[in-house]
Amino acid sequence: MRHQDHVCNGGERAGAEDLFRALQWVTAHIAWSRIAWRAECTWTPRWLACAALLWAWSDEKTLTDRFRIARKIICRLRGEQEQPASSYQAFIKLLRRWTDPLREMLTEAFRERARESLKSVWKVGGWLVLAVDGSRLDVPRTRRNEGRYSPRTKLSRAAQKRRRARRSKRRTQQASRERKANVPRVWLTMLWHVGSGLPWSWRAGAGDSSERGHLQEMLPELPAAALITADAGFVGYDVWNTLLDAGHHLLIRVGSNVRLLKNLGYVRERRGLVYLWPDQKAQAQLPPLVLRLIEIHNGRHPVYLVTSVLDVARLSDAEAVQIYRRRWGIELFYRHCKQTFERRKLRSHNPDNVMIELHWSLLGMWALGLHSHSHLLRRRVLPDRVSFAGVLRAYRRSMREYKSVPDLGERLTELLNMAILDDYQRTDKRSRDYPRKKQQIATRPPIIHLANSPQRTQAKRLKLKYKKRLTA
Numbered sequence: 001m002r003h004q005d006h007v008c009n010g011g012e013r014a015g016a017e018d019l020f021r022a023l024q025w026v027t028a029h030i031a032w033s034r035i036a037w038r039a040e041c042t043w044t045p046r047w048l049a050c051a052a053l054l055w056a057w058s059d060e061k062t063l064t065d066r067f068r069i070a071r072k073i074i075c076r077l078r079g080e081q082e083q084p085a086s087s088y089q090a091f092i093k094l095l096r097r098w099t100d101p102l103r104e105m106l107t108e109a110f111r112e113r114a115r116e117s118l119k120s121v122w123k124v125g126g127w128l129v130l131a132v133d134g135s136r137l138d139v140p141r142t143r144r145n146e147g148r149y150s151p152r153t154k155l156s157r158a159a160q161k162r163r164r165a166r167r168s169k170r171r172t173q174q175a176s177r178e179r180k181a182n183v184p185r186v187w188l189t190m191l192w193h194v195g196s197g198l199p200w201s202w203r204a205g206a207g208d209s210s211e212r213g214h215l216q217e218m219l220p221e222l223p224a225a226a227l228i229t230a231d232a233g234f235v236g237y238d239v240w241n242t243l244l245d246a247g248h249h250l251l252i253r254v255g256s257n258v259r260l261l262k263n264l265g266y267v268r269e270r271r272g273l274v275y276l277w278p279d280q281k282a283q284a285q286l287p288p289l290v291l292r293l294i295e296i297h298n299g300r301h302p303v304y305l306v307t308s309v310l311d312v313a314r315l316s317d318a319e320a321v322q323i324y325r326r327r328w329g330i331e332l333f334y335r336h337c338k339q340t341f342e343r344r345k346l347r348s349h350n351p352d353n354v355m356i357e358l359h360w361s362l363l364g365m366w367a368l369g370l371h372s373h374s375h376l377l378r379r380r381v382l383p384d385r386v387s388f389a390g391v392l393r394a395y396r397r398s399m400r401e402y403k404s405v406p407d408l409g410e411r412l413t414e415l416l417n418m419a420i421l422d423d424y425q426r427t428d429k430r431s432r433d434y435p436r437k438k439q440q441i442a443t444r445p446p447i448i449h450l451a452n453s454p455q456r457t458q459a460k461r462l463k464l465k466y467k468k469r470l471t472a
Contacts, residue, residue, distance in 0.1 A: 095356050274306065288462075
């Protein structure tokens, strides 16, 4: 990028220069020379990545208008240099080819920046905590999007036979209902850093993708000895065993969808000790997973957590409860993404471009959060006190006024200083005459059985074979 600021006639920086400094800061650790393009290409990797981030930040209603604004800002920053191609098709074609390597480079740079600038909130209770959760985003209902992102339901032969036997009118009604249910959606699964309130990694696929499968794909990207916290959707021997084998720990909410054992004798028994050991895993001569069960009450009903950290001195029940409560931040991140950032429904009609739009939207949110959190943390404002809506308004105002000098108090850093949640205590609105929602059924406790004699005998045999996690 340029070494001198682009200034207006009065010698003051225009709004584009505030954006330039923010982009320069978040991308400072990237070695752009790792990507080599042909000499005649008017875009460079650095300017393409910056344009894509501005494209994601823009509040224009169409993708082409977002590109138009982003390109104008890039042209102003590049000055007398060769202007990049003005075609949106050329821009999106480059992104289709280079999003994966650019995303990898930006991810590494963002993580390094977060480690440096957010040290004071990097860990929670001495643990590097990552929350995982999934959510769906709608995409336009084109034939190609339906072919790639719609759920694929498989019917049994009997169901197919019954369907063929229906009368014509009923078949037509059924087909209409199926078309309505067959909405193309993207399933997004994210690892979210609890301490900083920023993303860590994500995977996306069709609407019927497995979030547990996505988590297993992201395991190589986890930092060493991470503590993974999740809701009851991430249960199962396979995914937990993979996490533990990789040297990580877990803190998962469980319910009646989990069957546990106690008094198995695989390790020295203590209060709260339970085992996950499905019958098919026992038959396969695989070891039981040793866990600690924590029961709390959230004011309405009991909540049950299991953790692989058996030593209470390393993770007390109170600390485990506090960590799990902070997991709620990933739900707020999804709300910001869908509502405030307006990504509830993506806009790309091409299924390849859907993923490009999604990846750069998340990278854009990451860059916004990283720059604003670092700035506000220096003013002793913790990440959970930052208003994402205020941060987004600050950057978008700089984009709208990229040619002019901001008025007093309207520079990007000054607007960020005001992007803080207020201290007003809201009253409980449950007593208002709103349409009543369905009553939430309290989570049933996990099913716990006493280990029988054959299970204890088999556990003693396997104890000599598997000693890897017994000191956890």
